[in-house]
Amino acid sequence: MKLLTYLFRNSPYIATLAMLTALVSGIGNASLITLIHAALNRQAGMGHMGWQFAGLALFALVTSVISQSLLSYLYRKSVFDWQIRLSRDILQTSLRQLESVGGAELFTVLVEDVTAIGGALVPMLPFCTNIVVVLICLSYLCWLSWKLFLGFLLVLLLGAITYHLIWQRSQALLKLARSDSGQLYGHFRLMIDGIKELKLHHDRRQAFFSESLQPVAARRQRRFFFWGMLHALNQAWAKFLLLFVMGMILFVFPSLIEVTPSILTGYILTLLYIRSMLFALLAALPAFAMAEIAFQKIEDLGIRLQRDDIPKIQPLSSNHFTDGWQHLELVDVSHTYYREREESHFTLGPINLKFTPGELVFLVGGNGSGKTTLAKLITGLYTPEAGAVYLNGECITHENRESYLQLFSVVFADFQLFNDLLGLKNPQIDAQAQQYLVQLQLDHKVSVQNGQLSTMDLSGGQRQRLALLTAYLEDRPFYIFDEWAANQDPVFKEIFYTQFLPALTARGKTVLVISHDDQYFKLANRIIKLDYGKLAVEHCSVESTS
């Protein structure tokens, strides 16, 4: 049902046309059988009937081609629409919500569920055609003999009840198999991201393969197999029932009810004709079942992505914050992570901080003290659970958050490089990038043409420098570097702290550096130290923080 609603809402005209063609094709097909029966009983002139037969066959062919072509279009469009819509939703949703959904679940929905919905559209139109044929044929049977039809219906009812019982069990299995898919995609990601660690350690690789990946894959495969088996059982049961009912019509009912040989022939002929259609109807049900669960998963995800307590980021209305800022303030800001599995939580804050243009601020503290979380709060990637962030005295809310985000250029410790200098519209971008590449000592490795980097196959430290290049080109007022220099050689580390950072602040940029390099702390205007989520020390003029 959801599939039909989705289809008509998404492509009303094409779907209506496809459905009409499918229905008309069904009527054409059903008319053929009545014509064949009439021809067998010589009820009209044979020449006239021959033309009718040829016309109907041609009609069925044309309508079938049209509906199949429309179907193919609808399938591709459905997959495209869902993937684009979900991708847009994901890009619009707040970081915290995405983190709580998890990458593996997002990936499973984008790949598996979207394909399942598209896949269910494939048998959809033949399903409609077949339903029409079957319904017309059943009416024909009723018209031939309603008494015989009652007997037939009784057997059909018995079949429907048993079918439904097996169907329910198979649906439960399908849901379990779908949750296995989420876990399996999670393992695939882990395998690809952690391939070096897995390759290096034989026992770890074996354990990952045989204790993590394979059991989930095997369980999923087993569940899909049993699910398929239940459907096969249902199909076989349906076939048996049809044979059973034919046997009853041929050998039992004639002794109980008065029927002519012509009616018997009509019944058997019609049942033989709709046999394949009935089976096609049943064969389509698994695809619909998969789509139903996929819809449910996408709906769940939609609900999680658009939860009321974490509103979506509003689109960029104006860039008014970047025109000039005087001060940025965090007032009693806090954030808590809940770890359901460990039944524990980590709270950062309440934090009170102020930044002004042209400052060089170091953010220091032990591992897990909350430095990266604070950076996410400052940048607006996280919304404070308590307190507020103010820019020039204006509170940052969901209405102005998108504009506020444009204030920052951040290189996170787990940064991601893009080989296109995406979103940087400056016409001199190639020349500027080339100039920075020289400064970053990467010009012998990388070049930029039409905003595209020639390569990203670089060492870890060199990739970090490329991330710095992007940050430079963004030319935003507030820079944050999360342990950027950790992988740099001493020479370049020195250049970064003593040349690059002062050059940025000299241009009026505020720079917040998350760092453990205490030999450079003396360069800072201010040092902020975090200790287990609390602001431990804030030095204005620094010699040492220890």
Ligand SMILES: Nc1ncnc2c1ncn2[C@@H]1O[C@H](COP(=O)(O)OP(=O)(O)OP(=O)(O)O)[C@@H](O)[C@H]1O
């Ligand atoms: N997405 C998350 N979900 C749950 N807990 C998280 C998440 N991210 C961080 N944490 C927890 O919050 C705490 C602070 O993490 P954060 O990354 O901010 O620390 P950090 O000071 O940057 O650490 P490091 O110096 O190791 O990078 C840690 O205890 C961490 O386990």
